[in-house]
Amino acid sequence: MRLILDPNIPDPDGFYDELLAAHAGLSDAESAALNARLVLVLANHVGDRAVLREAFSAAQASGATPAVDPSA
Amino acid sequence: MVKARYDLAFELYPYARSADQDAVVRHPVVIVGGGPVGLALALDLGLKGQPVVVLDDSEGAGQGSRAICFAKRTLEIANRLGAGEAVLAKGVVWKQGRVFHGSEEVYSFDLQPEPGHRCPAFVNLQQPWFEKFLVDAIRRAQGAGAPIEIRGRNAVTGVADVDGAVRVDVDTPDGAYALEAEWLVACDGARSPLRDMRGLSFEGRVFEDNFLIADVKMTADFPPERWFWFQPPFEGAGQSALLHKQPDDIWRIDFQLGWDIDRKAELDEARVRARVDAMLGKGVDYELDWTSIYTFQCRRMERFRDGRVLFAGDSAHQVSPFGARGANSGVQDAENLAWKLDAVLRGQAPETLLDSYDEERRAAADENILNSTRATDFLTPKTEASRTFRDAVLALAGRHAFARPLINSGRLSVPCIYDGLSLTGADALGGPAATRPGAPCMDAPLAEGFLLDRLTGGFTLLGIDALLPEVPGIDARLALDTRRDDPTGLLRARYLGDAPGAVYLIRPDQHVVARWPRAEAAKVSAALDLALGRSACA
Ligand SMILES: Cc1cc2nc3c(=O)[nH]c(=O)nc-3n(C[C@H](O)[C@H](O)[C@H](O)COP(=O)(O)OP(=O)(O)OC[C@H]3O[C@@H](n4cnc5c(N)ncnc54)[C@H](O)[C@@H]3O)c2cc1C
Numbered sequence: 156m157r158l159i160l161d162p163n164i165p166d167p168d169g170f171y172d173e174l175l176a177a178h179a180g181l182s183d184a185e186s187a188a189l190n191a192r193l194v195l196v197l198a199n200h201v202g203d204r205a206v207l208r209e210a211f212s213a214a215q216a217s218g219a220t221p222a223v224d225p226s227a
Numbered sequence: 228m229v230k231a232r233y234d235l236a237f238e239l240y241p242y243a244r245s246a247d248q249d250a251v252v253r254h255p256v257v258i259v260g261g262g263p264v265g266l267a268l269a270l271d272l273g274l275k276g277q278p279v280v281v282l283d284d285s286e287g288a289g290q291g292s293r294a295i296c297f298a299k300r301t302l303e304i305a306n307r308l309g310a311g312e313a314v315l316a317k318g319v320v321w322k323q324g325r326v327f328h329g330s331e332e333v334y335s336f337d338l339q340p341e342p343g344h345r346c347p348a349f350v351n352l353q354q355p356w357f358e359k360f361l362v363d364a365i366r367r368a369q370g371a372g373a374p375i376e377i378r379g380r381n382a383v384t385g386v387a388d389v390d391g392a393v394r395v396d397v398d399t400p401d402g403a404y405a406l407e408a409e410w411l412v413a414c415d416g417a418r419s420p421l422r423d424m425r426g427l428s429f430e431g432r433v434f435e436d437n438f439l440i441a442d443v444k445m446t447a448d449f450p451p452e453r454w455f456w457f458q459p460p461f462e463g464a465g466q467s468a469l470l471h472k473q474p475d476d477i478w479r480i481d482f483q484l485g486w487d488i489d490r491k492a493e494l495d496e497a498r499v500r501a502r503v504d505a506m507l508g509k510g511v512d513y514e515l516d517w518t519s520i521y522t523f524q525c526r527r528m529e530r531f532r533d534g535r536v537l538f539a540g541d542s543a544h545q546v547s548p549f550g551a552r553g554a555n556s557g558v559q560d561a562e563n564l565a566w567k568l569d570a571v572l573r574g575q576a577p578e579t580l581l582d583s584y585d586e587e588r589r590a591a592a593d594e595n596i597l598n599s600t601r602a603t604d605f606l607t608p609k610t611e612a613s614r615t616f617r618d619a620v621l622a623l624a625g626r627h628a629f630a631r632p633l634i635n636s637g638r639l640s641v642p643c644i645y646d647g648l649s650l651t652g653a654d655a656l657g658g659p660a661a662t663r664p665g666a667p668c669m670d671a672p673l674a675e676g677f678l679l680d681r682l683t684g685g686f687t688l689l690g691i692d693a694l695l696p697e698v699p700g701i702d703a704r705l706a707l708d709t710r711r712d713d714p715t716g717l718l719r720a721r722y723l724g725d726a727p728g729a730v731y732l733i734r735p736d737q738h739v740v741a742r743w744p745r746a747e748a749a750k751v752s753a754a755l756d757l758a759l760g761r762s763a764c765a
Binding site: 191 | 611615616618619620622623627629630633
């Protein structure tokens, strides 16, 4: 299995709504804690270490400033 | 004049003048340090008939609480050395651990769900007792002719390479003397004066945290389990706490206090008692047996061999106590080194065999450091993000099973498997992974006794439902027949798997060299050469 990076979530707007709703009314610290729990729950669901490693890289690379091409 | 550096729990080897103090004598092996590692090494070598002198700057086992958990592999080694029975009789057997977050239990584990081992997963025993039992076994071995000598109040003050040996300067109550060692083994602890004398470095990570130990004596009916709290619910307990039973109604309590503390104030008896009272509850009667504060580091030497000087135990590597890997791994260093020194001294192996000690035990040290560093990172998160994840794991673990294996309050010591290292041979059997080449043999019940008790005679050729060839240089042969010797089927499960039969070549430290579906003398002989470092340049 490879990490899916093409659109895979039905009803993207609805999903995004739910994600924000989960954070509604939380302090920054509470949000960070919720995100951490969410990462762990989802990571366990994926389970495959190679896919998880790809996910780390995808997330890390996208965090770089947009003008910089990470592969350059 | 040597002064006592610490108070003794047991006086075991009082100073006595030695004839060596009048003229320089050369010894095959001199060990510096009579801690668990130096004593185990001396006993192992002595039982093989190898003359050995131990120099220690004190006269016995130091008072105070350090190691308490001795792992199965250490117990197996102690059995082989004749000290196991005393350790097992006195030690508290435990295998159940519980982890709490606040007042809620989030996880529990059973360390040995598997039957058919002579030794339990762990026993708890205070380190001075472990050292005493090793010395008792040394006294018995001496009685039977083992050439072991322990010299108390012999402090090593200098070393120098001389032709074919190392000169060792020693200070005693009667003044200084010198002796020579063909091989000098530094088992002189984490602060190793010998490491400094040789100008060798000891790099690694310091963990910024203080832990308070309070060993208390009380008659309580807590079970003999390891209880660990993250964010303990009792006042003043710090960020984590541990409760663990030792013999003689003593309980180890450990509080994580953080970095910026006033050590002296924290050790004030009233203050320690306030913490312990809060944990044990009002009205519990106890005595404080021992208190101390410790910090820790994870580090190792770059190489464990420096010419004729070898480093073993805490002098070579240091880990955090979480995971009980210090003394346990040090005793394995000792058993790895003992047979190699013996083979070199007997001329059965080239001196380069000792490089494999460095290779194998450095790999083991790296594994231990990795494990104890990971446990420490979980216990004492260093950044906001790592704390957030740690707390997320704990928050999830109460309700969801998946998060429980992520909780790390110390992965308890298991022996290293020497996969792919120089002395490890081929797996022509493709049998069970747990007994592959490089692994220490797994115990199994036989019709009479246990397998490991039969693998104590040096290099052993073990045949299970297979014929054993004659191979020169093999010290012992053990032919087992599963129809007769394997009443539980565990021997087959652990050593054959689906194979109809197998031949194993086993080292004196009970690690597997190589295994085959059937024996061919030439292959066994080649594997023996490999394990003795005789074929490295072939
Ligand atoms: C709080 C705590 C808890 C621990 N818990 C565990 C546990 O549960 N399980 C476990 O396996 N490990 C544990 N450890 C680690 C364990 O205590 C050490 O790994 C172990 O003592 C190392 O043994 P050693 O023989 O290498 O060194 P040491 O025990 O330190 O012995 C070194 C010896 O060398 C002598 N010496 C030093 N310098 C000289 C000199 N110049 N001349 C002559 N002699 C000298 C000393 O007097 C001493 O006797 C714990 C440690 C701590 C601090």
